[in-house]
Amino acid sequence: MPFKKIQTEKVYMKIVKQVLDLIKEGKLKPGDKLPSERILTEKFGASRPSLREALSALEILGVIESRGGKGNFIKNDLKSPSYEEKIKELGEEQSPFELLEVRKVIETETASLAARRATKEDIENMEKLINKIKEAPAEISQALDLDYEFHLSIAKATHNSLFAQIMIYLMEGLRENLWRNTIRKTWGIPGQPGRCIKEHTAIFNAIKNRDSKSAKERMHEHLIGVEKDLLSGDEMVEED
Numbered sequence: 001m002p003f004k005k006i007q008t009e010k011v012y013m014k015i016v017k018q019v020l021d022l023i024k025e026g027k028l029k030p031g032d033k034l035p036s037e038r039i040l041t042e043k044f045g046a047s048r049p050s051l052r053e054a055l056s057a058l059e060i061l062g063v064i065e066s067r068g069g070k071g072n073f074i075k076n077d078l079k080s081p082s083y084e085e086k087i088k089e090l091g092e093e094q095s096p097f098e099l100l101e102v103r104k105v106i107e108t109e110t111a112s113l114a115a116r117r118a119t120k121e122d123i124e125n126m127e128k129l130i131n132k133i134k135e136a137p138a139e140i141s142q143a144l145d146l147d148y149e150f151h152l153s154i155a156k157a158t159h160n161s162l163f164a165q166i167m168i169y170l171m172e173g174l175r176e177n178l179w180r181n182t183i184r185k186t187w188g189i190p191g192q193p194g195r196c197i198k199e200h201t202a203i204f205n206a207i208k209n210r211d212s213k214s215a216k217e218r219m220h221e222h223l224i225g226v227e228k229d230l231l232s233g234d235e236m237v238e239e240d
Helices: 011-024 037-044 048-061 083-091 096-117 120-135 140-156 161-175 177-184 192-208 212-232
Strands: 064-066 072-074
Touching: 011 048, 011 083, 037 048, 048 064, 048 083, 048 096, 048 177, 048 212, 083 177, 096 140, 096 161, 096 177, 096 192, 096 212, 120 140, 120 192, 140 161, 140 177, 140 192, 161 177, 177 212, 192 212
Parallel strands: none
Antiparallel strands: 064 072
């Protein structure tokens, strides 16, 4: 019988497709301003994280543009034939907020284990990465690459190959367009780059000092901070 695989579509992609349908139907046109986040979450019956992801995806598609504090505006009328492929690719990417939810579980434990198991070589490698992070220019692309390496180095320091493999999988999500476009919006928060350096240094110092409890707490605080930034940084839509 012609059974089909059951597929669960991500919430942010459902929002994306609704906006695209409204454009195709002519109900949204280039130049039109989208309502505020508060109104959109009510209209879609979605969470703010899902809406943030959807707006980020629409930006990647070139469908909307954010005009610094004025809100989001429809940019394109969808005449490009490449949209369907791009939409498929975005639908296959990891949800930034789901990714963070898993990271808060996995990385707090890897930090705790690393504090107990890290070798001298592991500590030296982490210290080199911390110094690179401190010396790197405040450029988002390079900062994200160094962040990737630092978090992976902690998983490797557990000397549990499964933790390292899990982290490699999770970190790949940080290289995807949706994560990078979403996190890029936090880079303009005053003091954010400096705070990020401070948090990474605190995690490293806890691991270096073999303080597993502090390492776990510092990692949790860091990831909670990233989540808050994703929800508060560079408001995508002005409030009506």
